[in-house]
Amino acid sequence: MAERYSTFQPHGTAWLLQRVTGAFLVLVLAFHFFLLHFVHHPADIEFAGTQARMSQVSYFATMWLFLVTATFHGVNGVYAALINQGLTGTRKRVVRWVLILAGAALIVQGTRTALVMAGV
Amino acid sequence: MxxxxxxxxxxxxxxxxxxxxxxxxxxxxxxxxxxxxxxxxxxxxxxxxxxxxxxxxxxxxxxxxxxxxxxxxxxxxxxxxxxxxxxxxxxxxxxxxxxxxxxxxxxxxxxxxxxxxxxxxxxxxxxxxxxxxxxxxxxxxxxxxxxxxxxxxxxxxxxVDMEHFYERMHAVEPYFDPDDEPPGEMEEYRQSRENREKIKMATRCIWCGACASSCTIAATDEQYLGPAAINAAYRFAMDEREGDDRMEERMGIVEQEHGVWRCQTQFSCTQVCPKDIPLTEHIQELKREAVKQNLKFW
Amino acid sequence: MSEAYDRGKIEDYGRWREFSAGMWAWVLHKFTGWVLIGYLFTHIPVLSTAGTGEYEATLQTLEAIALVRVAEVGLLAVAVFHILNGVRLLFVDLGVGLEAQDKSFYASLIVTGAITVASVPTFMQGVF
Missing domain, CATH: 3.10.20.30 (Beta-grasp domain)
Structure with a gap:
């Protein structure tokens, strides 16, 4: 059976991660929308309130995971959509790196913002 | 008249x-x-x-x-x-x-x-x-x-030109290749009734190409195997008599980037199949099978 | 692929009238997905004003614009559909209820519509 694994392909892992992050995002996105549109209205948001929420470790961790999983889910989804459209060769490699860098930049900036919000 | x-x-x-x-x-x-x-x-x-x-x-x-x-x-x-x-x-x-x-x-x-x-x-x-x-x-x-x-x-x-469709059908090696022959020379190679039921619908494919034609992914991604070829792979992958080596090789083909993962579960193929083969269901099962194999590896 | 002759609309999405439930679900899931990733990439820069003192001002300026409020209702609809259809797709991936995939799509649509309509008062508070 060892031979079997020499053909190991990463595509199944990406597919699985897309599903796992999707399942997580279903809950967190619903929570996020509910909290910041129905409990707190966006027009009334003040930095103090944001800071109070973000200084809770569990809330901070949830929001940071939300950022990372949403970025992966979105960027990987865009990549899959482009492969479905028949993207191949050099253009495919370029698109992949552009998406990876954009995703990384978003996570870095999001993390910095989150740290500012938490008052660290 | x-x-x-x-x-x-x-x-x-x-x-x-x-x-x-x-x-x-x-x-x-x-x-x-x-x-x-x-x-x-x-x-x-x-x-x-x-x-x-x-x-x-x-x-x-x-x-x-x-x-x-x-x-x-x-x-x-x-x-x-x-x-x-x-x-x-x-x-x-x-x-x-x-x-x-x-x-x-x-x-x-x-x-x-x-x-x-x-x-x-x-x-x-x-x-x-x-x-x-x-x-x-x-x-x-x-x-x-x-x-x-x-x-x-x-x-x-x-x-229409069916060449591309046939190429993809052949790409999944749609033939039976057991590891060992049955003992007697004239012996039948038997399959359990349950296993026969499992692959029954998949065996009904008549290579008409309706499914591949209905699939928007097969239309834009030329390398995508397409519903019929994946179904052919399913027919052998799920056959309990299939040999291990061939099985591994075939799963390797099916789980390539342009294999099962390209299916977007639009159900177009399942809807047009004149033989009522549950193509989407078969593709999904192969996806899960591939993931399971990879998880075992981890 | 069609080098010999481009058959125009039957080769592309021009035949949308013939789309079935599963196909519509895919089209809408993809569309809402693009909207959500686009939103995420603007959401973070807007929030980056946090701590500079412009945070409240930025949010309040945006929230005072009626069009932004309408767009937010749209965003809610998009998010709710993507969530509900995403759950449907998770079931499809698990091989559960494949024969009801069209009904579950229609259900996602109806629930999305209901939630969106019910949320309009909350979203429009204080702007009109």
Whole structure:
């Protein structure tokens, strides 16, 4: 059976991660929308309130995971959509790196913002 | 059966007139909607004219896609109208054969067994892929619009190039390759009833290509194996008698980037399959199987 | 692929009238997905004003614009559909209820519509 694994392909892992992050995002996105549109209205948001929420470790961790999983889910989804459209060769490699860098930049900036919000 | 054999000349002229309009250089392109309305208006006038009185009794109005790159006047695709006497139990294939035999012998389409087994006559009828021999005219709205399968090169009229489809079918190595033979020389290689049930639907594929034609991913991603090929892989992957080595090799093919992962569960293939094979279900099961194998590795 | 002759609308999405439930679900899931990733990439820069003192001002300026409020309702609809259809797709991936995939799509649509309509008062508070 060892031979079997020499053909190991990463595509199944990406597919699985897309599903796992999707399942997580279903809950967190619903929570996020509910909290910041129905409990707190966006027009009334003040930095103090944001800071109070973000200084809770569990809330901070949830929001940071939300950022990372949403970025992966979105960027990987865009990549899959482009492969479905028949993207191949050099253009495919370029698109992949552009998406990876954009995703990384978003996570870095999001993390910095989150740290500012938490008052660290 | 037939009283009048000739198709009304009006429609011939109409087709030629239409062609002239289409080939006119520099003419602004019509939107599909405008074109459809114009065609409908023209058809209505044509219909009131002799056509329906020439054939006694009710008729079926066929609008058939025509294209022949080898004949100058036919190199620009067009639709021809045929009025075929309606008969009880008539299929789309029957109507096409009547039109060919009585009106225009150059009308070209594939057919062989006429009973949904050979898979030759998958057509695009009123916007859906179906087998001509298996589709009752009475189930369709008039006029019946018959086109070659989308997303494949048209060779002539309703005949499409199936080469790419066959290539993908062969790519998954769709043949049985057990590790060890049964003991006795004349022994049957038996399969459990449950296992037979599991792969039963998958074995029904007739390679007609309707599924691949309906799939938008197969249309844009040329390397995607497509529903039929993945189903063929499923048929052997789920067969308990299949040998380990071949199984590994086949799973390796199926779980490539352009294998099962490209399926977007649109269910188009499942809906058009003339053999009612649950293609999406089979593709999904192979996805889960591939993930399971990889998780075991971790 | 069609080098010989481009058959125009039957080769692409021009035949949308013939789309079935599963196909519509895919089209909408993809569309809402693009909207959400686009939103995420603008959401983070807007929030980056946090701590500079412009945070409240930015949010309040945006929230005072009626069009932004309408767009937010749109965003809610998009998010709710993507969530509900995403759950449907998870079930499809698990091989559960494949024969009801069209009904579950229609259900996602109806629930999305209901939630969106019910949320309009909350979203429009104080702007009109």
């Amino acid at each position: 037939s009283t009048q054999e000739q198709q009304p000349p009006e429609t011939e002229e109409e087709a030629e007139a239409e062609q002239a309009v289409e080939t006119e250089p520099g003419a602004p392109a019509e939107t599909p909607g405008e074109r459809r309305r114009r065609e409908r208006a023209e058809r209505r006038t044509a219909e009131r004219a002799p056509s329906t009185d020439e054939v006694e009794g009710p008729t079926v109005h066929l609008k058939v896609y025509r294209y022949d790159p080898e004949v100058e006047g036919k190199a620009e695709p067009r639709f021809d109208d045929f009025y075929v006497p309606r008969e009880e139990g008539m299929t789309v294939l029957d109507a096409l054969m009547y039109a060919r035999d009585h009106y225009d012998s150059s009308l070209t389409f594939r057919h062989s067994c006429r009973q949904g087994v050979c898979g030759s006559d998958a057509l695009f009828v009123n916007g859906t892929q179906m087998l001509g021999c298996q589709t009752q005219i009475s189930d369709l709205d008039d006029p019946v619009r018959i086109e070659p399968l989308p997303h494949q090169d048209v060779v002539k009229d309703l005949v």
